[in-house]
Amino acid sequence: MIRPAVRFGMALFVVGFLWSSTRAAPPLSERIDALVMAKANGRAASPLADDAEFLRRAYLDLAGVIPSVQEARAFLDDTDPGKRAKMIDKLLSGPDYPRRMAEFFHVMLMERRGDHAQWQEYLHSSFAQNKPWDQMAREILCGFSDSKETRGAPFFYSKRLERYGQNPADYPGLTRDVGRMFLGIDLQCAQCHNHVHIKDYKQADYQGLFAFFTNVYLNDPKMPSIGERPFTKKVEFVSVFGFTKKQTGPRVPGMKEIEVPNYKQGEEYARKPDNKKKDPGRLKFSPLSKLAEQVPQSDAFARNAVNRLWFLMMGRGIVHPLDLHHSKNPPSHPELLDLLAKEFVAHKYDIKWLLGEIARSQTYQRSSMLPENQKVFQPESFLTAHEKLIGAEQLMWSVLQATGELERTRQFAAGIDSLRSLFVKAFANPPKEPEIEFNPSLKGALFILNNNAVQQLLVPRPGNLVDRLSKLPDDKVAEELYLSVLTRLPTADEKSEVEDYLAQKTDRVKALQQLAWALLASTEFCVNH
Amino acid sequence: MKLCKPWEHNLSRRQWLGSVAAGLGGLSFGNLLQPAVADQLKKKNKQVLFIWLDGGISQLESWDPKPGTQFGGPLRAIPTSVPGIHISEVLPKTARQMHHLALVRSLCTKDNSHSAGVARIQRGDPKNRGVTYPFFGSAVAKLLGPGDSGLPPYIWIKPGSGGFKHQDAGFLGPKYGCLAFGDGKPPENLVLPNSISEEDNQARLLLRKKLDQRYAARRPKRSVEATGFVFDMAEQLRKRLDLFDLNKLPEKDRERYGNHDFGRHMLLARRFLEAGVTFVKVNSYGWDTHGDNFNAHMNMVPKFDQAFAAMIEDLVARGMLDNVLVICMSEFGRTPRINGHVGRDHWPEAWSLVMAGCGAKRGVVVGKTNDKGTFVTTEEYDIGHMFHTWFTLLGIDPNKTEYDNDGQPLPIAHPDCHVVKELIA
Numbered sequence: 012m013i014r015p016a017v018r019f020g021m022a023l024f025v026v027g028f029l030w031s032s033t034r035a036a037p038p039l040s041e042r043i044d045a046l047v048m049a050k051a052n053g054r055a056a057s058p059l060a061d062d063a064e065f066l067r068r069a070y071l072d073l074a075g076v077i078p079s080v081q082e083a084r085a086f087l088d089d090t091d092p093g094k095r096a097k098m099i100d101k102l103l104s105g106p107d108y109p110r111r112m113a114e115f116f117h118v119m120l121m122e123r124r125g126d127h128a129q130w131q132e133y134l135h136s137s138f139a140q141n142k143p144w145d146q147m148a149r150e151i152l153c154g155f156s157d158s159k160e161t162r163g164a165p166f167f168y169s170k171r172l173e174r175y176g177q178n179p180a181d182y183p184g185l186t187r188d189v190g191r192m193f194l195g196i197d198l199q200c201a202q203c204h205n206h207v208h209i210k211d212y213k214q215a216d217y218q219g220l221f222a223f224f225t226n227v228y229l230n231d232p233k234m235p236s237i238g239e240r241p242f243t244k245k246v247e248f249v250s251v252f253g254f255t256k257k258q259t260g261p262r263v264p265g266m267k268e269i270e271v272p273n274y275k276q277g278e279e280y281a282r283k284p285d286n287k288k289k290d291p292g293r294l295k296f297s298p299l300s301k302l303a304e305q306v307p308q309s310d311a312f313a314r315n316a317v318n319r320l321w322f323l324m325m326g327r328g329i330v331h332p333l334d335l336h337h338s339k340n341p342p343s344h345p346e347l348l349d350l351l352a353k354e355f356v357a358h359k360y361d362i363k364w365l366l367g368e369i370a371r372s373q374t375y376q377r378s379s380m381l382p383e384n385q386k387v388f389q390p391e392s393f394l395t396a397h398e399k400l401i402g403a404e405q406l407m408w409s410v411l412q413a414t415g416e417l418e419r420t421r422q423f424a425a426g427i428d429s430l431r432s433l434f435v436k437a438f439a440n441p442p443k444e445p446e447i448e449f450n451p452s453l454k455g456a457l458f459i460l461n462n463n464a465v466q467q468l469l470v471p472r473p474g475n476l477v478d479r480l481s482k483l484p485d486d487k488v489a490e491e492l493y494l495s496v497l498t499r500l501p502t503a504d505e506k507s508e509v510e511d512y513l514a515q516k517t518d519r520v521k522a523l524q525q526l527a528w529a530l531l532a533s534t535e536f537c538v539n540h
Numbered sequence: 541m542k543l544c545k546p547w548e549h550n551l552s553r554r555q556w557l558g559s560v561a562a563g564l565g566g567l568s569f570g571n572l573l574q575p576a577v578a579d580q581l582k583k584k585n586k587q588v589l590f591i592w593l594d595g596g597i598s599q600l601e602s603w604d605p606k607p608g609t610q611f612g613g614p615l616r617a618i619p620t621s622v623p624g625i626h627i628s629e630v631l632p633k634t635a636r637q638m639h640h641l642a643l644v645r646s647l648c649t650k651d652n653s654h655s656a657g658v659a660r661i662q663r664g665d666p667k668n669r670g671v672t673y674p675f676f677g678s679a680v681a682k683l684l685g686p687g688d689s690g691l692p693p694y695i696w697i698k699p700g701s702g703g704f705k706h707q708d709a710g711f712l713g714p715k716y717g718c719l720a721f722g723d724g725k726p727p728e729n730l731v732l733p734n735s736i737s738e739e740d741n742q743a744r745l746l747l748r749k750k751l752d753q754r755y756a757a758r759r760p761k762r763s764v765e766a767t768g769f770v771f772d773m774a775e776q777l778r779k780r781l782d783l784f785d786l787n788k789l790p791e792k793d794r795e796r797y798g799n800h801d802f803g804r805h806m807l808l809a810r811r812f813l814e815a816g817v818t819f820v821k822v823n824s825y826g827w828d829t830h831g832d833n834f835n836a837h838m839n840m841v842p843k844f845d846q847a848f849a850a851m852i853e854d855l856v857a858r859g860m861l862d863n864v865l866v867i868c869m870s871e872f873g874r875t876p877r878i879n880g881h882v883g884r885d886h887w888p889e890a891w892s893l894v895m896a897g898c899g900a901k902r903g904v905v906v907g908k909t910n911d912k913g914t915f916v917t918t919e920e921y922d923i924g925h926m927f928h929t930w931f932t933l934l935g936i937d938p939n940k941t942e943y944d945n946d947g948q949p950l951p952i953a954h955p956d957c958h959v960v961k962e963l964i965a
Contacts, residue, residue: 380758388760398763437729441701449763453704453719453777456770457729466733508750525740529747534767535755 039354040371046347047374047393055382056394062087063499064540065095065376070498071401071539072324073102073366075111076408079417080495087500099370103363109138112362114404115323120151120192123435123442124170127235129163136160143360144316145307148193153303154227154237155293162234169235172228180229184443186221191334193306195315196264204250211337214250219262222246223298230291238291241279242271242298261298263305272296310352311336313360317351318342320362322447324369326397326539327390333447343391379540399539400449403438407431410531413496414468415475433464449538459532469524480523485513488523496530585687586898586934587813587860588680590821591806591848591868592662595654595828596891598874598884599913601837602628603892604645606913611876613834622903630841633849639903640852640861641896642963646907648920649872652886654828657871663710664927666954671945672710676927677819679952681716682943683936689816690776696720697805697812698823702727704770711945715769718821719777723801724808726784730777745771783811798846806847810854813864827870831881852896865898865933867926876913890916893926898933901965924954932959 036042048056060068066086070078078086086098102108113134117126137147150156150164171185187199198206198217206212225246230238245258262268274295284292306312314336322328329342329351342348351365358364369375379396381388388395401409407430411417420426437458440446459465471478476495480488489509493501501509509526516522530536600606605617605628617626620638627635627643634641650665651657663673674682681693694708694716702722706714721727732741749768756764786794786807797803802824809820824844829836848868855861873891874884890909896902907918931938931953938953 381760398759449766450706451763451767451770453770453773454727454729456767456774457727460771460774461729461732463733466735502754505754512747521740525744526747528744529751532744532748532771533751533755534764535751537767538763540759 038371039350039365039368040373042350043347043369043372044374046344046350049346050344051392051394054389054392054394055385057378057380057382057396059373059376060378060396061499062095064378066098067498068396068539069095069098069102069370071399071405071409073099073111073370074105074107075114075405076107076417077412077498079412080415080491083494083498095376096371099367103367103370108363109135111405112138114402118402118404118439118446119319120167121170122445123439125442127163127166127170129235130166131163133161133163133166138362141361141363144355144362145312145360148307148312149303151303152189152193152299152306153297154239154299155297156236165237166235168227168237169229169232172237173232182221182224182227185224185227186217189223189302189306190217190220190264193315194264194309194311195318195330195334195336196311197334198264204252209335209337209339211339214248215257215259216262216264218246218248218257219259219268220264222259222261223302227299231289234289236289236291238284239294239297239299241274241294242296245271261301263302263309265309265311266305269298269301269305271298307360313352313356314348316360317355317365318348320365321351321369324366324375325393326399327393331391333445343393396540398449400446401537401539402446403434404431405539406438406537407434409536410434410465410468413476413531413536414527415479415495416468416472419472419475430464433458433462437462451534451537456532465528465531469527471520476527477520477523480527481520485510488513488526492523492526492530496527497533497535585816585863586684587687587817587864588677588819588898588930588934589809589813589851589855589864589866590677590819591866592821592823593827593844593868593870594658594823594825596870596872596874596886597827597841597844598829598833598837599645599890599892600628600874600876600884601834602631602841603643603894604909604913605629606876606909606911610912611878611914613878615834615837625903625905628837628841630838631845633845634852637849637852640856641894642900642902643892643894643905644907644921644926644960644963645892645905645909646916646918646921647873647888647891647893647923647926648916649888649891649923652872652888654871654886657886657888661869661871661923662708664953665923666951667956669948669950671948671950673950674710674712674716675708675718676930677718677821678709678712678716680819680934682712683931683941683952684818684934687816687818689780689812689818691780691812691815691817692719692773692776693818694718694821695812695817695819696821696823697724697808698821699723699801699805699825704773711950712943714766719773721784721808724784724805726777726781730774730781732778745775780815783815784808786811796846796850798843798850800843802843803847803850806851810851813855813860814858829874830879830883830885833874833878833883855897861897863898865900865930866896867893867930868895869893890914895930895963899965900933900963904962906960906962921960922954922957924957925960927953928957928959929963932964 066083067077070076086094091097113131116134117131150161151167154165154168156162156164168185171188172180174180183202187197190196190198196212198212198220200206201212201214201217203214205214222245226240226242228238228240230236245260247256247258249256260268260271279294280292281295282293284290318328318330319333322333329344329348330336330340355365374393377394377396379398381395390397408417411420420430438455469477471481480491483491489501489506492509493499493505512526513519513522600611600613601615605615605626606612607615607617616629618629618632618635619626620635622638625638649661651660662675664676666673677694677696684693686693696718698720700722702720704717704719706717708718709716748771752764752768786804789807793807797807805822809822812820826840852866855864855866872886872888875887879885890913907916907921909915910917928938936952938959941952943950943952
């Protein structure tokens with residue numbers, strides 16, 4: 012008989028052997044699941060989503076649109092046990108991925124301040140080539156572009172440097188946004204004094220970051236382009252609670268103040284500005300170039316990035332709110348955040364890789380239905396899928412897909428543009444408000460209820476949804492309808508509800524339009540569950 | 541434009557409650573500790589008109605003039621319909637309504653910044669208990685319920701943009717937020733398309749509702765409730781589209797209120813009050829006169845005067861002033877000291893408001909400032925005192941009524957303040 016201690020030793024040996032023989036840690040997706048379950052504290056997790064729920068979610072997250080009825084049918088019929096992983100790969104390498112990422116990052120970085128064709132092109136091409144996030148951050152933060160490919164990048168600054176009416180350009184707002192979006196810290200309330208409630212946020216951090224922007228100006232909003240004037244004076248500040256005058260040069264929070272070299276007047280420029288050509292010139296010492304170089308080196312940079320990408324997929328940050336990383340607002344899963352950040356850096360800030368790993372995890376693939384006998388939803392546990400916000404753009408593409416009008420509308424760029432502006436007006440938040448949670452609005456409801464553009468999509472045209480339904484017998488309508496709009500098969504009750512409805516109504520096309528409209532206006536369609 | 545039919549307006553409160561209840565558990569009295577009291581309140585049909593002069597009207601150029609003193613400025617004071625009470629000469633029409641009004645000249649509040657001050661005043665500056673208190677409008681919506689209008693209980697008419705502002709409601713939850721009509725206009729897409737009949741519309745809405753019920757069976761209820769709430773509100777609003785058409789009113793009314801935004805918005809407010817909306821807020825912007833204070837007030841106060849006096853006159857003529865509490869105020873007053881830009885800055889130390897109706901004493905002045913207008917010489921009243929007084933006038937005992945915030949009892953007004961008895965008839 013083998014003594015227990017020996018048995019334990021053998022077990023360790025076997026585990027160790029297996030570990031070293033594969034010579035690799037388990038994939039990140041599995042380590043995500045282990046760390047999430049380790050924090051479950053005995054609470055049950057929701058079961059995995061069924062194929063239909065998974066497919067709709069993966070499409071919305073990675074392609075920004077629901078699948079077509081053909082794609083949905085093919086996926087549900089597919090018996091390959093590896094079909095989910097294959098679908099994730101297909102979506103990540105598909106043509107909609109860069110568009111979806113451009114839309115998501117545009118909304119996140121610009122918060123509906125406005126748009127610019129060059130900026131869109133920049134985002135789109137960056138995601139199409141899966142540019143590493145640190146490189147994108149450097150291109151955006153340096154505020155300067157000398158290649159056609161990055162020409163739109165300065166829009167992040169230029170739009171924020173525009174003046175609205177009599178108001179001066181909002182430099183404090185710009186400072187705040189760079190902190191929020193690239194480092195996950197909202198320093199707004201540390202502008203005039205150390206943050207009253209958040210010990211980690213110091214006035215000196217705000218002022219140091221602010222110092223990078225004091226000499227920045229809007230050169231040409233059309234280009235878009237900004238310029239920098241020579242840095243001659245440190246920022247002076249006094250806390251409103253004190254009297255001691257302090258000063259700081261440019262400094263990224265958590266890092267060292269940057270030495271500003273002294274150039275004689277007239278010798279500051281490597282290339283002098285040329286007003287006629289609208290060329291802002293190049294300084295020998297540019298604080299923005301330093302900012303672009305240093306921000307990605309900060310520990311906060313990778314942690315903020317993975318937290319925001321986690322939010323993209325999961326509907327909530329591991330640190331939440333997304334821009335309040337500090338010691339009193341700890342991550343819900345600290346080891347997970349550390350792991351994601353470490354692996355993201357090790358994989359050279361590869362966004363597509365990280366999204367794929369998250370998508371393959373069970374944590375991502377859980378149902379949005381609560382486990383049996385559970386009433387309370389615990390958002391920070393990640394044991395049940397969140398009902399995520401569907402952005403205005405995702406909703407537009409999905410409404411077009413559902414109604415079978417996507418291809419027809421896509422043939423006319425002007426058609427998409429005008430429809431997009433209608434959807435953005437009805438469903439986007441006002442400028443400067445982040446879009447984080449599903450928050451249905453009165454104007455959105457009124458748009459779906461009464462706007463003519465929505466009604467037009469339900470007019471039968473060859474091959475569109477209502478046309479297809481009108482050619483089916485009553486008992487086949489429900490399946491085509493539910494699969495097209497909600498990406499799932501109807502239940503038996505739903506099937507008979509549709510049949511009964513059609514039997515009651517004399518005008519069949521009208522009845523089909525009402526059925527289709529009800530699905531489009533339902534919560535199930537309007538959230539990413 | 542397809543307008544709705546008159547019979548569709550006969551929408552009782554029961555229907556409104558019923559339809560919202562389906563989605564939201566109703567604008568019920570669920571989180572009040574004394575449901576019986578609340579039931580009585582509902583029957584009284586009390587209403588509030590809350591006029592907000594954003595930025596801070598100068599008390600010295602309105603309700604508490606100090607002509608001929610160091611900081612008095614160039615404007616004179618005029619007598620009013622109440623012997624002994626004088627107000628600024630830029631308020632001639634309101635002066636003739638003084639016997640219906642009560643002035644409070646002894647406000648002393650704590651915040652002199654706009655960004656914090658507006659919310660602080662409208663939330664009643666409650667004791668910090670780690671929760672966000674509701675704005676006065678949300679509080680009244682909660683405590684009095686929605687009235688008979690078939691419209692949401694808390695409506696805001698304002699220049700600029702509109703929409704539903706759930707933030708006002710604080711811990712009461714988004715359904716007690718405020719529905720804002722930007723530029724006094726109804727929101728876009730309020731009219732049914734010609735292709736959809738009323739019957740079709742009801743049929744499709746019922747289908748939608750059933751789908752949502754099925755979807756929510758095993759999920760957190762929040763999303764479905766929130767969606768149901770906005771769809772119901774859209775329907776309620778569509779049925780009262782007629783209210784927005786001021787052209788149906790006599791030309792004379794429109795002239796009396798004034799051919800300017802504030803006049804039109806006040807006239808619209810009268811319509812909403814007549815329709816039975818519980819709380820109507822009207823905003824006027826641009827009162828932050830750090831520069832050129834006197835020209836600004838000579839330009840703006842007369843417009844206010846015209847519409848405000850017309851409103852009081854009409855509420856009296858209709859017998860409504862017995863049930864409608866009218867309040868007009870800002871986030872603070874303005875400094876007696878006149879700055880280098882001939883302006884006045886922020887001054888929460890000693891300022892004024894005007895109120896009327898719903899059992900408030902008529903034709904009185906409460907409180908007094910010193911000769912220069914710099915400080916209050918009688919008992920100082922904070923916004924908490926006003927909340928106590930207003931709730932009392934609305935028939936809600938501020939010392940007995942509490943909110944129930946998920947088991948946490950919360951007073952509806954600051955417990956260190958009290959009712960101003962001199963304001964109650």
